[in-house]
Amino acid sequence: MINDNKSQLIALEVIRVLKARFDNFPEDSQNNRNAPFHEAFLNAFKDKIEKYVDNIPYFISLSSWLHGLNTTLGQSFFENVAHILSNWEKRTFKKCKITEKQQNTILEIITDLKNGQRKPNLNEENKLIFQIGGDLVNALDFTADVFIMEKDYIEAIELKSVRPNAGEMRGEKLKILSAKACLKLKYPDKEIRYFIGFPFDPLSDTPTGFDKEKFMKHLIEFEKYFAPEEVLLAGELWDRLSGETNTMEKILEIINKIATPNFLENYEFINNPQNFEKDKQKYMNILKEWCLLDEIKIFENYEDLKSKNPKIINQELFKDGKYNINRKKLIKGNL
Numbered sequence: 001m002i003n004d005n006k007s008q009l010i011a012l013e014v015i016r017v018l019k020a021r022f023d024n025f026p027e028d029s030q031n032n033r034n035a036p037f038h039e040a041f042l043n044a045f046k047d048k049i050e051k052y053v054d055n056i057p058y059f060i061s062l063s064s065w066l067h068g069l070n071t072t073l074g075q076s077f078f079e080n081v082a083h084i085l086s087n088w089e090k091r092t093f094k095k096c097k098i099t100e101k102q103q104n105t106i107l108e109i110i111t112d113l114k115n116g117q118r119k120p121n122l123n124e125e126n127k128l129i130f131q132i133g134g135d136l137v138n139a140l141d142f143t144a145d146v147f148i149m150e151k152d153y154i155e156a157i158e159l160k161s162v163r164p165n166a167g168e169m170r171g172e173k174l175k176i177l178s179a180k181a182c183l184k185l186k187y188p189d190k191e192i193r194y195f196i197g198f199p200f201d202p203l204s205d206t207p208t209g210f211d212k213e214k215f216m217k218h219l220i221e222f223e224k225y226f227a228p229e230e231v232l233l234a235g236e237l238w239d240r241l242s243g244e245t246n247t248m249e250k251i252l253e254i255i256n257k258i259a260t261p262n263f264l265e266n267y268e269f270i271n272n273p274q275n276f277e278k279d280k281q282k283y284m285n286i287l288k289e290w291c292l293l294d295e296i297k298i299f300e301n302y303e304d305l306k307s308k309n310p311k312i313i314n315q316e317l318f319k320d321g322k323y324n325i326n327r328k329k330l331i332k333g334n335l
Contacts, residue, residue, distance in 0.1 A: 002242060002250050004126070004293045010251060011291040012069040012323045014258045017077050019321025021069055022264055026061035035060050075217035078199045081251060082146045082159065083291035085241040091147035100134030100324050106177045113225050114170060118229035126192070129181045139182040142175050144194075146241065153191040154183055157232065157241075159235070162202045165219045171197060195240075197232040201246075206330045210249045259291050270295075273314050276302055298331055308334050 012333070041268035042049065053059045074306050083089055097104075105128050112118035123295050144156035158176065176194050183192045203218060210233045232240055238247035260266075265284050269275050276283045276299055287296050295317060298305065305313045312334070315327040 001242065002218065002247065004291070006084050006242075007250075007291040008293045010133045010254050011258060012083055013077055013080050013084070014255050015290070015318065015320045015323075017069075017072055017268060018259055018263055019318070020072065021065070022136070023321075024065060024068060026058065026065055028058060028061075048285060078159055080144055082157070082197075082241050085238065085247065086146055086148055088146055088148045090143065090145055092141070093179070094141045094145040095180060096139045096141070096179075096186065097136045098139040098178065098181045098185055099132040100137055101132060102129055102181040102185070102316050103139075104136050105129050105131065106174065106181060109177060110174050113173065116224070120223070120225060120230070122227045122229045124198045125177065125262075129177055130184045130192075132185065140175055140178040142179040142182075144179070146197075148189075149190075153193060154187055155193040155195070156183070156197045157197070157237075162198050164219065167221070169225045170222050174231075185246060186283060195230055196226060197237040197240075198234065199237065202232045204234070208235050209235070209237065254291060257291070266290075271316050273302075273317070273320050275300075293326055298328070305331060305334055 018239075034111065038060050039056055042059070049056060051287075056280065077304060079090065080244065109118065109125055109128065113120065129243075141247060145159040146157040148155040156179065160172070164172075164331070176196065180192050180194050183190075183194075183224065198215070200207075203214055203216050204210050210254075212228055212231060212233050215233055216226070216228065236249040238251060239245055270283060270286050270292075280299075284299060286298065298313075302313065310329075312327060312330045317324055317327070
């Protein structure tokens with residue numbers, strides 16, 4: 001099980017994303033950006049679209065909003081949750097060095113993979129690219145979305161969209177080979193692991209299920225460049241990050257408890273601490289449902305804190321969806 005503290009941190013990420021998307025939700029098409037070409041093309045599908053949506057301009061606005069949600073999940077939510085689960089971080093390496101032999105070996109591997117003269121083989125590739133020789137040269141700059149460094153090994157994960165751009169895989173493989181060579185030269189006594197991770201399997205019939213072979217075949221040229229052992233898909237990614245089992249199920253459970261039709265009502269209710277006095281049971285139920293452990297402890301001591309410093313206890317819990325950390329620190333100083 002994910003511990004209470006990590007559940008709370010994930011819950012705060014969920015709240016942040018939901019509040020931001022509510023703030024940007026298109027109530028109508030009045031503020032729709034000008035999209036004459038989209039609208040013109042969509043007129044051809046008017047009969048089909050109107051079975052579900054009777055306003056094409058609003059449909060365009062809603063599509064733009066959904067694209068924004070996809071971007072938010074891909075660029076911040078998945079990455080932040082990965083850091084919470086692993087207790088590690090994102091790390092960038094610039095001006096990293098490899099040897100000429102490593103550089104030439106990497107280019108040979110990429111060329112052979114591209115031409116079909118070689119099949120992806122993780123162990124063989126590692127053995128080749130870790131052999132050093134010649135002068136030092138600059139490696140490609142790279143950023144590991146998740147970077148884990150333990151006593152005996154380094155593990156890096158590149159988080160990717162489940163629908164990467166066509167032709168992207170060659171560049172990803174080149175970057176990962178170069179990064180592994182760089183890290184091995186920099187940390188010669190550590191085992192180097194580098195994965196490419198996908199947060200879910202869009203081809204699965206169930207929310208948390210996955211079929212790696214089918215998924216890899218589905219992506220253009222993916223099997224040409226990557227071996228299955230280099231890929232973490234859906235539950236195996238999240239379990240790898242947490243070191244536990246059923247992690248993806250737990251993440252979805254946290255999201256589903258918070259992301260209900262009355263989310264905004266509940267958010268506004270708990271964001272005004274004075275509502276605690278109006279309905280303590282409702283207030284505490286929301287805090288428990290939303291895994292807000294620190295706030296539960298705070299409001300269990302509400303009367304004492306209110307008598308000590310009512311200005312602090314009555315500050316909003318969230319500012320534009322982001323947790324008010326400063327308020328929590330000030331309150332903890334009074335507990």
